[in-house]
Amino acid sequence: MRLATFNVENLFDRAKAMNLDTWAEGKPVLDKFARLSALLGEINYTAARKSRMVELLTSLGLAKSDEGPFVRLRQNRGDLLKRPKAGPVEIVANGRADWSGSLELIEKPVDDEAMRNTARVMMDIEADVLAVVEAESRPALAAFNDEIIRGLGGAPFPGVMLIDGNDPRGIDVGLLTRPPYQIGPMRSHVDDRDAKGNRIFSRDCPEYGIGLADGRVLWILPNHLKSKGFGSAKDSNARRRAQAQRIKSIYEGKRSDGEDLVAVVGDFNDTPGSDALQPLLRDTDLRDVFTHAAFDDGGHPGTFGSCTASNKIDYILLSPAAWASVKGGGVWRKGMWPGVRPVKWEVYPELTLPRQVASDHAAVWVDLDL
Numbered sequence: 001m002r003l004a005t006f007n008v009e010n011l012f013d014r015a016k017a018m019n020l021d022t023w024a025e026g027k028p029v030l031d032k033f034a035r036l037s038a039l040l041g042e043i044n045y046t047a048a049r050k051s052r053m054v055e056l057l058t059s060l061g062l063a064k065s066d067e068g069p070f071v072r073l074r075q076n077r078g079d080l081l082k083r084p085k086a087g088p089v090e091i092v093a094n095g096r097a098d099w100s101g102s103l104e105l106i107e108k109p110v111d112d113e114a115m116r117n118t119a120r121v122m123m124d125i126e127a128d129v130l131a132v133v134e135a136e137s138r139p140a141l142a143a144f145n146d147e148i149i150r151g152l153g154g155a156p157f158p159g160v161m162l163i164d165g166n167d168p169r170g171i172d173v174g175l176l177t178r179p180p181y182q183i184g185p186m187r188s189h190v191d192d193r194d195a196k197g198n199r200i201f202s203r204d205c206p207e208y209g210i211g212l213a214d215g216r217v218l219w220i221l222p223n224h225l226k227s228k229g230f231g232s233a234k235d236s237n238a239r240r241r242a243q244a245q246r247i248k249s250i251y252e253g254k255r256s257d258g259e260d261l262v263a264v265v266g267d268f269n270d271t272p273g274s275d276a277l278q279p280l281l282r283d284t285d286l287r288d289v290f291t292h293a294a295f296d297d298g299g300h301p302g303t304f305g306s307c308t309a310s311n312k313i314d315y316i317l318l319s320p321a322a323w324a325s326v327k328g329g330g331v332w333r334k335g336m337w338p339g340v341r342p343v344k345w346e347v348y349p350e351l352t353l354p355r356q357v358a359s360d361h362a363a364v365w366v367d368l369d370l
Helices: 023-040 047-059 112-124 138-151 233-256
Strands: 002-007 013-015 071-077 100-105 107-109 129-135 159-162 172-177 183-187 207-211 217-224 262-267 314-318 326-332 363-368
Touching (some): 002 217, 023 047, 138 159, 233 262
Parallel strands (some): 002 129
Antiparallel strands (some): 002 363, 129 172, 159 172, 183 207, 207 217, 262 314
8 A cells, every 4th residue: 555645735726825936925924814813813802902903904905995915804794893084994893702704815726737736746656545635625625636637647536535624724634545445434533622622623633444455444644733834933833732642642542442553644834853743753652654764755854845854844654563564655746846056856847937836745655565
């Protein structure tokens, strides 16, 4: 079996702020969006909070209209604000209960060649079981599988599953399979909560059981942990660590139930030495395929962006029995921007501009003798 994980960064539609030529252009918009969203969710709007809301609304181009260049404000019931003919925006709601609505990132279609390059990666890694990160929905994943992969002459994955998660942007984790491997038992952890009643997972940590010919089950736990891009570093790190701790508990629960074949995979948004990931990387017997003698990292230690060690954020972690079955593994970077001086790796000939990348992430794969 070839098991792989790939952050596709959306298949058909992507937030306009994420669809610019460089991450540096879009990140300020996403940061302001996250800060304003957090403020709008507060129970009480203090004077200081209202003042900061006005600053962010103005900066996001929402001072004159509910629709800016990258962000849309929906006011469904009650009023959040008013816009006087003279003077700045005024926040008239005194708390979240005074109005209903949402702040949304405006989407635009993914570049056509980028879409095809994403499909090329999904085809060329030849995975039997492929975990995908940041897919919009199951219908979108199924349509991409049937229309884009088939349209390029590839064989679509017969098995397609995605459980809707917690992220309002529609960036979820899913699983694709090929015969003889089929998705069997499934369980979602979308509603797992911490001691304060807050949902733990930014997306979900689903459990997918893949039946094997000898009657055993390989359990795949795809994940996309809290990013570093939104909110304070302290809060982001704390949430990512809480997510890692909960995954540890889920993993140990599987092992206690007698399940010895488990893989925790996906985009963890942090490096192996980070404190946030230690519940998984230090406090369990899970092992990172990057450290296996049969694994080839292609001469680059990372999986994101420039693929330096500080950009090693995508993982396949294996339980001891799964680890013992490893025959080889590697990293597929042909859909990533290779840089210019120097060009770091070979890419698809169709990838000539940064906006045409399949993803800013590499696909990671491992061959298991199961």
